[in-house]
Amino acid sequence: MIEAVGLTKRYGAKTAVDHLSFQVRPGAVTGFLGPNGSGKSTTMRMILGLDAPTSGHVTVCGHPYRQLPNAPRMVGALLDAKGVHGGRSARMHLLALAQHAGIPARRVDEVLSVVGLQDVARKRPAGFSLGMGQRLGIAAALLGDPQVLLFDEPVNGLDPEGILWVRNLMKALAAEGRTVFVSSHLMSEMALTADHLIVIGRGQLLADMSVKDFISANSADFARVRTPDSEPELREKLTAALVEAGAHVLAETDGALRVMGLPLPRISEVAHSAEVRLWELSPHQASLEEAYMRMTQSAVDYRSTADQRAGLQQFAQPYTYAPPAAVPQDWGAPAAPHRQDRLQDPRPTASEPPRSPGAAPSADASPALSGPDSEDAR
Known part of the structure; x- marks a missing residue:
C-alpha cells in the first residue's frame, strides 16, 4: 500500500x-x-x-x-x-x-x-x-x-x-x-x-x-425521450406532463427531449398516462472524460486559445521584388556612401513594361527590400 x-x-x-x-x-x-x-x-x-x-x-x-x-x-x-x-x-x-x-x-x-x-x-x-x-x-x-x-x-x-x-x-x-x-x-x-x-x-x-x-458526482445523468416526429403536439403534451410530474425538460436540436429528475420507469408511466407514444426512451450517463473535464476545468493552468490568424496575415504574403531606383545621371562619378542601388533587382515588375538597358525607371519606383545579399550582410 x-x-x-x-x-x-x-x-x-x-x-x-x-x-x-x-x-x-x-x-x-x-x-x-x-x-x-x-x-x-x-x-x-x-x-x-x-x-x-x-x-x-x-x-x-x-x-x-x-x-x-x-x-x-x-x-x-x-x-x-x-x-x-x-x-x-x-x-x-x-x-x-x-x-x-x-x-x-x-x-x-x-x-x-x-x-x-x-x-x-x-x-x-x-x-x-x-x-x-x-x-x-x-x-x-x-x-x-x-x-x-x-x-x-x-x-x-x-x-x-x-x-x-x-x-x-x-x-x-x-x-x-x-x-x-x-x-x-x-x-x-x-x-x-x-x-x-x-x-x-x-x-x-x-x-x-x-x-x-x-x-x-461530476455529471448530470438524463434520459433521452423522443416522440413521433410527425406529431409535434405529442411532444408538447409530454413536456407539460413531465414538468407537472417534477421533471426538468430541455429540447434537443434534433427534436428529442432531455429529461432530468425522473427515473426511466417513471417517465414511461407519465407518457402512458398522457397517452403519448414514445419512439425512444434511453438513459445517458456522462463519460469519464466529461466528468473529468467538469471537475478540473477550474484547475487547468495551460489553456489553448483561438488561432488569431488575422495577426499573421502580414507574414503570409509572398515576397515581391520592387523596381530599382533611378540611375544617377553622373554614372561615372564616385559612389555615394549609401549603396542602396547595389541592393536592387534589375528585373521589371509585372506593373512595369520591359525597358532597354539604358532607359531610366519611373520616378515613383519604390526601393527594393534589403535581404541577406546586402552589402551589410557580406
Missing part, C-alpha cells in the same frame, strides 16, 4: 504539491489523474524517494522508500522509458538492474518474454521505437516481481494491441493482490482500466473515489 500524509513540495515560490493526503490500496488499479502541471510526476518522484518532500511524508508498505530493504524487489516503477544506457542491449540493461538487486538472471529473459521483446533482446534501445521503449520500461518495473507498481503514462506510444495488453496486464497484477498506481491522460483508457481514481489539481486533492462514483 502507498500512503501519503500532508505531502507538500515547493520549488522556491512555486508549490508543486500542496498538503496532499491519499491511500493507494492493493487489489485494485488506481488511476492518478490531473491536468498538466498539477503535480502528478512530482508526487510519484516523492513516493520513490527521488525528491524529498518539503513537509509531510509518504510511505510504501509502511516505510519510506529509502528505508525499504531491497526496494527493487518490493517496488517497480516506470517514470521515464528513455532512462536507459544507450550503449547496452535491452537484455544487458535489464541484467545490470537484476544484478544490482540480487535478482536471478533467468528473470531477465522471463520479463523480456512477458513484454514481447525477446526477439530484439540483443539490440540497443537507442534504435527502439517509442512503444518498444515503453515495453522495456515495463519489463524493468516487473523485474523484481514487486508487490507495488507505479506507471507514469505506460501506454504512451503503444499501438492498439499494445494498449490492450497493458490494460490486461494492469488488471491481472491487481487481481493478484498487488498495488497498481497508474498516471495517464487517456480518459477512455482509464475508464476501462482503473477501479479507483485519485484526481489532483494544482497540487491539491480534488477527488478520491471509485470511477463510478466519480462520474456520478
Whole structure:
C-alpha cells in the first residue's frame, strides 16, 4: 500500500504539491489523474524517494522508500522509458538492474518474454521505437516481481494491441493482490482500466473515489425521450406532463427531449398516462472524460486559445521584388556612401513594361527590400 500524509513540495515560490493526503490500496488499479502541471510526476518522484518532500511524508508498505530493504524487489516503477544506457542491449540493461538487486538472471529473459521483446533482446534501445521503449520500461518495473507498481503514462506510444495488453496486464497484477498506481491522460483508457481514481489539481486533492462514483458526482445523468416526429403536439403534451410530474425538460436540436429528475420507469408511466407514444426512451450517463473535464476545468493552468490568424496575415504574403531606383545621371562619378542601388533587382515588375538597358525607371519606383545579399550582410 502507498500512503501519503500532508505531502507538500515547493520549488522556491512555486508549490508543486500542496498538503496532499491519499491511500493507494492493493487489489485494485488506481488511476492518478490531473491536468498538466498539477503535480502528478512530482508526487510519484516523492513516493520513490527521488525528491524529498518539503513537509509531510509518504510511505510504501509502511516505510519510506529509502528505508525499504531491497526496494527493487518490493517496488517497480516506470517514470521515464528513455532512462536507459544507450550503449547496452535491452537484455544487458535489464541484467545490470537484476544484478544490482540480487535478482536471478533467468528473470531477465522471463520479463523480456512477458513484454514481447525477446526477439530484439540483443539490440540497443537507442534504435527502439517509442512503444518498444515503453515495453522495456515495463519489463524493468516487473523485474523484481514487486508487490507495488507505479506507471507514469505506460501506454504512451503503444499501438492498439499494445494498449490492450497493458490494460490486461494492469488488471491481472491487481487481481493478484498487488498495488497498481497508474498516471495517464487517456480518459477512455482509464475508464476501462482503473477501479479507483485519485484526481489532483494544482497540487491539491480534488477527488478520491471509485470511477463510478466519480462520474456520478461530476455529471448530470438524463434520459433521452423522443416522440413521433410527425406529431409535434405529442411532444408538447409530454413536456407539460413531465414538468407537472417534477421533471426538468430541455429540447434537443434534433427534436428529442432531455429529461432530468425522473427515473426511466417513471417517465414511461407519465407518457402512458398522457397517452403519448414514445419512439425512444434511453438513459445517458456522462463519460469519464466529461466528468473529468467538469471537475478540473477550474484547475487547468495551460489553456489553448483561438488561432488569431488575422495577426499573421502580414507574414503570409509572398515576397515581391520592387523596381530599382533611378540611375544617377553622373554614372561615372564616385559612389555615394549609401549603396542602396547595389541592393536592387534589375528585373521589371509585372506593373512595369520591359525597358532597354539604358532607359531610366519611373520616378515613383519604390526601393527594393534589403535581404541577406546586402552589402551589410557580406
